[in-house]
Amino acid sequence: MNAAERSAASGGPPVAVERAFREERAGILATLIRHVGDFQLAEDAVQDAFAAAVATWPRDGVPSNPGAWITTVARRRAIDRLRRTRSLADRTDRLAELARLDAQEHPPVTEDSLVVDDRLRLIFTCCHPALAMPARVALTLRVLGGLTTAEVARAFVVSEPTMGKRIVRAKRKIADAHIPYRVPPDDELPDRLDGVLRVVYLIYNEGYSASEGDRLVRGELCAEAIRLGRLLSRLMPDDAEALGLLALMLLNDARRSARVDDAGRYLALDEQDRSRWDLGRIREGKRMLEAATRLRRPGSYQLQAAITALHVEPANRNDTDWAQIAKLYEVLARVSPSPVVEVNRAVAVAFASGAQSGLELLAPLLEDPRLEQYQPLHAAHAELLRRVKDSAGAARAYERAIALSANAVERTELEGRLQALDSR
Amino acid sequence: MSRYMLLLYRGEQGPQSPAERAAEMPLWNELQESLRDAGLLIAGDPLHGVDTATTVRVRNDETEIVDGPFAVTKEFLAGYYLLECADLDEALKQAARVPLAQYGSVEVRPVMDMGAPATAGEQAAAAT
Numbered sequence: 163m164n165a166a167e168r169s170a171a172s173g174g175p176p177v178a179v180e181r182a183f184r185e186e187r188a189g190i191l192a193t194l195i196r197h198v199g200d201f202q203l204a205e206d207a208v209q210d211a212f213a214a215a216v217a218t219w220p221r222d223g224v225p226s227n228p229g230a231w232i233t234t235v236a237r238r239r240a241i242d243r244l245r246r247t248r249s250l251a252d253r254t255d256r257l258a259e260l261a262r263l264d265a266q267e268h269p270p271v272t273e274d275s276l277v278v279d280d281r282l283r284l285i286f287t288c289c290h291p292a293l294a295m296p297a298r299v300a301l302t303l304r305v306l307g308g309l310t311t312a313e314v315a316r317a318f319v320v321s322e323p324t325m326g327k328r329i330v331r332a333k334r335k336i337a338d339a340h341i342p343y344r345v346p347p348d349d350e351l352p353d354r355l356d357g358v359l360r361v362v363y364l365i366y367n368e369g370y371s372a373s374e375g376d377r378l379v380r381g382e383l384c385a386e387a388i389r390l391g392r393l394l395s396r397l398m399p400d401d402a403e404a405l406g407l408l409a410l411m412l413l414n415d416a417r418r419s420a421r422v423d424d425a426g427r428y429l430a431l432d433e434q435d436r437s438r439w440d441l442g443r444i445r446e447g448k449r450m451l452e453a454a455t456r457l458r459r460p461g462s463y464q465l466q467a468a469i470t471a472l473h474v475e476p477a478n479r480n481d482t483d484w485a486q487i488a489k490l491y492e493v494l495a496r497v498s499p500s501p502v503v504e505v506n507r508a509v510a511v512a513f514a515s516g517a518q519s520g521l522e523l524l525a526p527l528l529e530d531p532r533l534e535q536y537q538p539l540h541a542a543h544a545e546l547l548r549r550v551k552d553s554a555g556a557a558r559a560y561e562r563a564i565a566l567s568a569n570a571v572e573r574t575e576l577e578g579r580l581q582a583l584d585s586r
Numbered sequence: 587m588s589r590y591m592l593l594l595y596r597g598e599q600g601p602q603s604p605a606e607r608a609a610e611m612p613l614w615n616e617l618q619e620s621l622r623d624a625g626l627l628i629a630g631d632p633l634h635g636v637d638t639a640t641t642v643r644v645r646n647d648e649t650e651i652v653d654g655p656f657a658v659t660k661e662f663l664a665g666y667y668l669l670e671c672a673d674l675d676e677a678l679k680q681a682a683r684v685p686l687a688q689y690g691s692v693e694v695r696p697v698m699d700m701g702a703p704a705t706a707g708e709q710a711a712a713a714t
Contacts, residue, residue, distance in 0.1 A: 292674055339696040340588045342673040350675075 175219035178228055183212060186229040188306045190236060192280035195343060197263065198240050198256055201287070202333050205305070207243055211236035237264055281306075282345050282397050285390075289358040290341045297332035298361050299368075304329055306393075307365075307386040317368065317383050355398070359407050359463065362390045366411045370418065371569075384415055395450065405454035406464030412447030413470040416440040422571060430575075431473060444474050462498040465490055484514035501530055505539050509546075517549035537566040541576060553583055589628065589697035590677035592667040596690030597660045613685040621669065626680065630667035661691065668697070 187208065194204040211232045225231040241260050288301040300318070303309045309317075315325035335341065346354040369383025391408035398404050420438035423429055451467045469490045472483050491507035504527055512520025524543055533539050544559035560580040567573040601607045621627035639655040655662060664686065671677040674696070681692040 290674075292678065338698075339694075340673040342675050346675070 175224050176216070178224040179212065179215045179219060182215065182228040182232055184308055186232065187212070187308050188284065189281055190229065190233050191305065192284040193233070194236055194240060195284065196280055197237070197260060198244065199343075201336050201343075203240060203243055203247075204236075205333075207240035208232070208236045210239040214239075234264070279345065281393065283343050285358055285394070285397075286345055286354060287336060287341060287343050289354075289361045290336075291354070291357055292339065292341055293332050293335065295361075295364070297328055298357075299365055300325060300329050301332045302361055302390070303365060303383075303386060306390060309382070309386065313382070317380065355401065355404070358394065359403060362387050362394065363407055363411070363463070365390070366414075370414060381418070384411075384418065387411055388415060400457065402454045402457040402459040403461040403463050405450050405457070406461055406467050409447045409450035409454060410463050410467035410470060412443045412450065413467055413474060416443035416447065416474060439474065447471065460493075460497070462494060465494040465497060469494070482513070484510055488514045501527060501533050501536070502538075505533075505536070505542055509542050512546050512549075517546045520546050521550065535566055537563050537568075537572075540566060544576075544579070548579075548583060557583055587670050587672060589699070590669050590671050590674075591695045591697050592630075592669060592677070592681050592684065593663055593693040593695065594665040594667075594684060594686045594690060595661040595693060596664045596686055597662070600686065600689035610685055617683055617685065621667070621680065626669045626671060626676075628668040628670055630665070632665040633663060636662045664690065 190211075191204055191208045194208060195201055198204050198207070214235050215228070215232060219225075237260055241257060241264070244257055244260070285302070285306060288305055289298045293301065296318075300314050303314050303317075304311060311326050311329060312322050314329075315322040318325065320328075345351070365383055366387035369380045369385075369387060388408070388411050391404075391411050394404045395401075395408045416439050417431075417434060419440070420434040420436070421429055423435075429435075447467065448471055451464065451471055454464050454467070469487055472487050472490070475481075475483070488507060488510040491503060491510050495503045495507055504523070508520045508523035508527070511523055521543075524539070524546065527533055527539055528543065540559050540563035544556045544563055547556035547559055557580060560576055560583065564573055564576045564580065567576060601610050618627070618630065621630070636655045639653075641652045641654060641656050643650045643652070667680075667684070669677060669680060671680065674694070677694050677696075681687060681694050684692050686692065
């Protein structure tokens with residue numbers, strides 16, 4: 163089902179198709195992949211089934227169980243496609259299995275655990291380390307998120323044919339290299355799950371940072387990432403970091419619409435209209451964070467979520483617990499050391515113990531050649547210099563940050579601060 | 587089961603002298619034996635150096651024979667294994683056990699199965 167078909171979908175049956183597409187497609191696809199043993203074939207068959215739903219539901223009415231209808235039609239299409247395929251090593255076995263499933267008058271209610279396993283398998287296949295990161299992201303959005311190729315292309319600001327090729331190439335590698343369709347064994351699971359969480363967080367950040375591209379599609383990326391995060395935390399309720407990532411995304415997302423004012427101007431945390439924060443998201447995020455903390459396996463996503471939770475805590479912005487935030491950043495810098503964390507830590511320390519202490523932490527970072535092009539470092543440097551009344555130094559740092567800014571909204575904000583400096 | 591070619595590339599890192607190579611031999615023997623015992627090994631050999639390579643091209647019926655490897659790069663093909671594995675994960679796991687992986691690179695390539703009919707995946711991919 164493509165975007166045109168979906169946008170044409172407005173009214174009773176089309177809404178049902180839309181809902182089935184969003185909510186059930188990934189699960190149906192995941193199960194069919196297990197039955198036919200072929201990613202591309204299963205996807206084509208599910209695509210056919212949704213096209214059939216678009217064509218027939220408005221005429222014949224919405225079936226009582228849309229998901230089961232789609233599953234049955236997809237299975238039959240898969241049989242057709244398998245028969246048309248001139249040769250396939252294990253075609254006979256596959257066909258026999260599909261025919262057996264199809265012959266059951268009342269297909270047994272698929273066990274929940276089985277469906278859960280299928281979806282997990284699919285996630286691990288899409289996020290396999292043998293695929294390039296852009297391909298993992300694209301495939302995950304396309305296959306599990308149910309975005310069209312055109313939508314994925316728009317979100318990543320590449321042409322549709324380019325994105326189409328990227329996805330086709332990834333699927334071909336899955337088939338030709340026999341990337342397994344399974345949840346990795348226990349010894350590989352932690353590493354592989356890290357990789358899956360990274361893909362989901364990357365999708366979220368791509369939507370959240372909005373450095374370029376269509377803002378509407380970007381919002382959709384955030385929504386998809388959160389949906390995937392919910393799915394993962396449901397499928398792996400004992401994994402603290404999966405819950406931590408979901409908490410982190412929810413708590414960030416609560417502030418997404420408050421980050422830009424009506425004129426499109428970027429707002430720092432302390433300037434945001436707190437009444438525009440999404441309280442539902444904050445509550446859910448905190449609940450997830452608590453659930454994660456109870457598992458007593460701390461990790462980087464949980465720490466980041468805890469920091470974000472402190473930011474959204476006080477009704478009065480002057481009550482933010484910066485000392486606690488600085489402490490959490492210190493732990494985070496130990497758990498997953500990165501210059502980016504160090505910059506954030508310096509800013510938190512500046513709020514907790516004064517701009518001078520923050521500047522001392524920034525000093526070694528400003529010497530780090532890897533951070534020469536890192537815009538937030540120079541923006542933070544400028545801000546702290548301004549607070550210690552070093553106007554000349556602040557102006558130089560603002561200019562540097564402006565030159566490095568890829569985001570128009572952010573650039574305008576920095577230019578405003580630079581001018582405010584001059585007019586003093 | 588699928589076949590995978592493990593292409594072993596190395597550069598200037600790793601053992602150079604005969605003594606250093608000899609010291610590494612037990613690791614290779616151990617790998618070779620365990621691959622054979624697991625029934626994964628189809629073939630595997632080290633190759634003579636790049637200075638023994640000859641490259642052949644036929645263009646417009648003219649055979650061109652050039653002394654040297656296909657491409658002169660810092661890393662060169664030093665050997666190979668041909669394995670029969672359940673899936674890519676197993677092939678990658680074996681690749682990581684190759685002693686050369688510590689200082690060189692092991693490229694894992696699925697081998698096309700020309701004996702058996704094409705898979706539906708191949709056909710679908712070819713059709714797009």
